[in-house]
Amino acid sequence: FKTLAFLRYKLLHIHLTNVYDNLPTDEMVRKDGRFFAVETRAYLPAALAAAIAEEFELPAEELARTIGKFLGVGPDYFPDRRRGVEFWQAVWRAVRLEERLVELEDLAAARLPSGLDPAHIEECVRAAPAEVRFHLSTGAVESFLNTVPLLHPRGFLQVQDIFVTDMDEYRQGFRGPGKLDGSVVNWINGALLREVGARAGYDVHFAPFHYRPDSRTKILYTTQRD
Known part of the structure; x- marks a missing residue:
């Protein structure tokens, strides 16, 4: 404003x-x-995360860091831009939401x-x-x-x-x-x-x-x- x-x-x-x-x-x-x-956080199920890491030849323990860097750069993070698009599509399909209810006293x-x-x-x-x-x-x-x-x-x-x-x-x-x-x-x-x-x-x-x-x-x- x-x-x-x-x-x-x-x-x-x-x-x-x-x-x-x-x-x-x-x-x-x-x-x-x-x-x-309603408190919510996004996550990747372990099995799907492992499958993505394997498909894109990434160390499983580096997947979270790779996604973080990818969000800052976009598909060009990968040498092959098309591969970058496919990576994000796979991640996005796998994303799930976990939530909990927290009572508000007031x-x-x-x-x-x-x-x-x-x-x-x-x-x-x-x-x-x-x-x-x-x-x-x-x-x-x-x-x-x-x-x-x-x-x-x-x-x-x-x-x-x-x-x-x-x-x-x-x-x-x-x-x-x-x-x-x-x-x-x-x-x-x-x-x-x-x-x-x-x-x-x-x-x-x-x-x-x-x-x-x-x-x-x-x-x-x-x-x-x-």
């Missing part, structure tokens, strides 16, 4: 497409009236996105199922709160992405994280964005994406509150 501060109150239309779903996010669980943080102790406070969470889950796992949409919330101050009083933000528009939707199916084309994708908690937007002075609305049949994409747009 600091970089674009000179545009404050000047933009009539800001449009984003398929950005929010790739931004970092944390997750939270409410169960038996208590809140839990929501104030939770690691919340900048600009989000416990009151937002409490209001958001008020009408949610008694037991629910949901995204905090960390990157999306912070991006939203840094973007709307740039809008002209008659301006609006428009975002095309995959949104959960009602907390009950989390009970109805898997909403990420998922792997897609080398990236991690999560549905965005639109219900939380609606609450955040209201406190920032904006109504957040969602409309169907009519341009592709059976699309799961929705269109978020804002209007300034009176």
